[in-house]
Amino acid sequence: MAPMKLYGATLSWNVTRCVAALEEAGADYEIVPINFGTGEHKSPEHLARNPFGQVPALQDGDLVIFESRAICKYACRKNKPELLKEGDLKEAAIVDVWVEVEAHQYTSALSPILFEVLIKPMLGGTCDQKVVDENLEKLKKVLEVYEARLSKSKYLAGDYISLADLNHASVTLCLFATPYASVFDAYPHVKAWWSGLMARPSVQKVAALMKPSA
Amino acid sequence: MAPVTVFGSAVFANAARVLVCLEEVGIEYEVVEVDYMAKEHKGPEHLSRNFDLWMLMDGPWCGDVSLQPFGQIPALQDGDVMLFESRAISKYVLRKYGKASNVDLLREGNAEEAALVDVWTEVEAHHYFPAIAPIVYECVVFPARLGMQPNQKVVNESLEKLGKVLEIYEARLSKSKYLAGDFFSFADLTHFPYTYYFMKTTHASLLDKFPHVKAWWEDLMSRPSTKKHGAGMFLEP
Numbered sequence: 001m002a003p004m005k006l007y008g009a010t011l012s013w014n015v016t017r018c019v020a021a022l023e024e025a026g027a028d029y030e031i032v033p034i035n036f037g038t039g040e041h042k043s044p045e046h047l048a049r050n051p052f053g054q055v056p057a058l059q060d061g062d063l064v065i066f067e068s069r070a071i072c073k074y075a076c077r078k079n080k081p082e083l084l085k086e087g088d089l090k091e092a093a094i095v096d097v098w099v100e101v102e103a104h105q106y107t108s109a110l111s112p113i114l115f116e117v118l119i120k121p122m123l124g125g126t127c128d129q130k131v132v133d134e135n136l137e138k139l140k141k142v143l144e145v146y147e148a149r150l151s152k153s154k155y156l157a158g159d160y161i162s163l164a165d166l167n168h169a170s171v172t173l174c175l176f177a178t179p180y181a182s183v184f185d186a187y188p189h190v191k192a193w194w195s196g197l198m199a200r201p202s203v204q205k206v207a208a209l210m211k212p213s214a
Numbered sequence: 215m216a217p218v219t220v221f222g223s224a225v226f227a228n229a230a231r232v233l234v235c236l237e238e239v240g241i242e243y244e245v246v247e248v249d250y251m252a253k254e255h256k257g258p259e260h261l262s263r264n265f266d267l268w269m270l271m272d273g274p275w276c277g278d279v280s281l282q283p284f285g286q287i288p289a290l291q292d293g294d295v296m297l298f299e300s301r302a303i304s305k306y307v308l309r310k311y312g313k314a315s316n317v318d319l320l321r322e323g324n325a326e327e328a329a330l331v332d333v334w335t336e337v338e339a340h341h342y343f344p345a346i347a348p349i350v351y352e353c354v355v356f357p358a359r360l361g362m363q364p365n366q367k368v369v370n371e372s373l374e375k376l377g378k379v380l381e382i383y384e385a386r387l388s389k390s391k392y393l394a395g396d397f398f399s400f401a402d403l404t405h406f407p408y409t410y411y412f413m414k415t416t417h418a419s420l421l422d423k424f425p426h427v428k429a430w431w432e433d434l435m436s437r438p439s440t441k442k443h444g445a446g447m448f449l450e451p
Binding site: 051052062063065066067069070073074077078086089090092093094096097099100101103104105142145148149 | 283284294295297298299301302303305306309310322325326328329330332333335336337339340341382385386
């Protein structure tokens with residue numbers, strides 16, 4: 001069986017979100033770079049994989065899918081379904097809840113910060129500090145909820161690691177590449193949770209891929 | 215056994231998402247109205263027209279932090295299971311109660327089909343919703359709840375974005391009857407609430423440019439679940 005192909009640049013936290021899940025699930029996959037500089041993401045070949053002209057996309061045999069969180073779920077279902085707890089209705093629902101929270105609360109506050117600080121300068125723009133400051137305030141409110149949650153359980157969905165935790169890895173690694181990582185200092189349970197995640201080989205693999213020299 | 219309880223009525227788009235799923239699986243449920251204007255520690259001045267704040271942090275307040283730590287609508291209680299985030303709640307309902315009613319809107323028995331349902335559910339959340347929701351907020355919610363006129367710049371920018379998204383939907387729906395394939399799924403149903411409100415605005419004619427999308431929408435609205443909850447979704451100034 002040929003390995004799955006994950007299309008995209010490892011600079012993208014949406015691509016590396018999938019790497020964390022694929023690694024943790026022990027999936028057989030390879031990364032196929034997509035060159036934004038040459039407009040490859042808008043080529044007919046890539047638009048056939050992702051009609052929005054974005055990354056990532058995943059090919060597994062005849063199946064081609066896109067949207068990082070859909071890819072992550074597919075990888076887990078295929079290789080390590082316990083990361084989704086699909087055998088247990090209640091646990092599976094709680095995993096789903098915190099998967100949604102990552103997308104709609106955590107990353108929605110964090111990604112504008114990452115864009116302003118990490119991406120805009122690369123595109124020749126300047127960081128809009130107002131956007132950064134507004135989103136830091138939002139992020140702090142989210143972290144208050146996380147602190148309360150992680151005071152009650154070791155991981156977000158319960159005392160077991162799940163996709164909900166892993167989906168945070170790529171964007172949080174990016175946060176630590178900005179001057180704003182200290183926002184975690186006020187939330188000791190969040191910090192401990194993050195240290196635990198960082199120690200995992202899957203997350204270390206993502207960290208290694210994101211290094212500029214890699 | 216207490217019936218399933220949803221906090222937040224159909225007038226709240228995210229609650230409507232959950233309510234149509236409950237209708238699809240045909241179980242008994244009750245709806246608890248939430249008085250979102252009476253926020254515990256936030257006064258009406260926080261009900262600003264800042265769309266991001268409204269949606270993300272200062273959205274309609276559910277009141278009970280133990281039930282919904284972000285204070286938003288909806289939440290669901292089913293025995294000892296307490297959930298929030300409308301898409302997570304919807305999946306729980308469809309997964310738990312679907313089999314008994316012969317309703318399979320998640321396709322979790324088939325890895326490829328389930329993946330395609332997930333793909334288009336994510337597309338609704340990350341492409342469709344961000345384009346359509348500002349139009350709904352400016353043209354329906356803010357006039358009704360805050361007595362404000364729509365910000366035409368925001369509406370026009372969103373209409374342009376939505377047009378581009380609908381081109382992609384048109385191409386997709388030219389190839390398959392529904393978004394995830396030739397089977398109706400949660401990926402289609404999840405589009406109901408915000409599209410319903412959008413179609414009440416003067417911009418509804420945008421769909422006329424996309425005949426497959428329009429046909430797909432009309433099919434979605436022909437379902438008893440969407441007809442029933444659409445009736446409860448009205449916001450007048």
